[in-house]
Amino acid sequence: MKKLLVITLVVIMIGSLLVGCTKTSTTQTPQKEEVKKIGLVISTLNNPFFVTLKDGAEAKAQELGYELVVLDSQNDPAKEMSNVEDLITKNVAVILINPTDSDAVGNAVKAANAKSIPVITLDRGANSGEVVAHIASDNVAGGKMAGEYIIAQLGGNGKVVELEGIAGTSAARDRGQGFNEAINGSSIEVVAKQTADFDRTKGLSVMENILQAQPEIDAIFAHNDEMALGALQAIKASGRSIMVVGFDATDDAVKAVEDGEMSATVAQQPEKIGSLGVENAVKVISGEAIESSIPVDLQLVIK
Template sequence: MKRWLIALLVSMVGLAGCSMQSPGAASPETGKKSGPYTVGLSLSTLNNPFFVSLKEGAERKAKALGMNVITVDAQNSSAKQTNDIEDLIQKQVDLIIINPTDSDAVVSAVQAANDANIPVITVDRAANQGKVVSHIASDNVAGGKMAGQYLLSLVGKGANVVELEGIPGSSAARERGKGFEEAVKGQLHIVTKQTANFDRAQGLSVMENILQGNKNIKGVFAQNDEMALGALEALKAAGMKNVKVVGFDATPDAVAAVKRGEMAATIAQKPAVMGEKAIETAKQYLEGKKVTSKISISLELIRQ
């Protein structure tokens, strides 16, 4: 066979070998995937309408951008969330978006992703350590202040109020509580602060227990709407319909309760927007573009 023909055949074999590279494989020139990005989304719980909305926003935006999302539900368990994130690392996702159950407990999982060179974005709640390329959330301190100022305007200076706290260790609980307490310091008397773990059933039972020893209350601030709605049921059962209840998140059930005149107000976050922004930021980062380390989502007071 002539030399030129042999050379041509060798060249064709080489080209065929290059074309067999699988979709999504890393390009040796750029180190970036050639196929669609796959992002892991670890949520604290899907037993809460707020995080369901966040999930839906993220998945909707990912579909629009041609990205894949693997969503996992920690079910409010820090241990399960750690295992979920380790599974995402094993799947070699391109980036992990985390809504921490606990801002301290999630640190080891964030660091595991760091060690695997998988970038991390946190949403709604922060991680207290570890490398995070961007944190996307509402200003929870400002939201807590907004709730405190509005409750003060309703019940008047010196009134007795109750504060229902979220999951201990979560940044959202800590920051909302800080803002609320700064707003009402010296203005309202917080007769008790108790944890109900951002859960409606616990909000109901904790409020029932509080009412056994504190009938003379004029207002309740719950650090999320699920607890607020549980507290509302306890107040109704006790015949205390004039107590002003302010929640946080503006979930559909809470907004409906405000419209009915049962809840006084809720602080509107925009979870679907958070999810969308998290996916947009993930894509920008994976494409090598600069992203902002903190992205704030605006708040709004929803009232009667």
């Protein structure tokens, strides 16, 4: 009887030990850390410049081990707002935004502010709401660079057309400001100034109308390469010889410069803008302080 009692007690003790081991191993299993999400709202993916910006951001996110959620606003401020709201529901840690319009984007930025989600603007700034940083080329300096080049090529005297980007964007405002500051005081006359919304097709149609209205044009400064390439198409069709200077150094524009069809383009680094956006978003997530304004270098591309 005693022998049976001892065996029973031993079995109970072993069972208790096994249960204890099982509980301990369960509580000590490490939980897989959730990958932080970064949101990227692009003004439009119908423009090679912004596609390259996106590619740079995606490459850096992959390198640093972060998930990047990319949404296209299709140049529509209402869609942009919807995209930001979507990212808020997805619990992203930081929102990178390339605004469709520097004024209209304010409400989207404020929506993120209300949820304490940090916002970093890329290429174009926001005129309201709080952003932790703005990463962009110095568009005023780029506009001056284009203006000074045109002055030098024309010997300080000539008639010029300015094709403007989307009204209300910081890029259009700053590039125009720099260009006009550069030509101020010279004998360069701006005979036409019209918006073509950073779009190649609009650049073509706007330039066709200007060519009909202006019998004498020596040069064109377009706020981006898409408009410059559209204008170039109109010039070719007209048979006239007019110098064209663009902005962005997209692949098509650089080829046009190499082929001698465009005279020059101001080179931005959209891939670097996207890469720096993610890099600084990760710093914000890690609690590091970042600069409020992060410039990206420019250069003039000529043949």
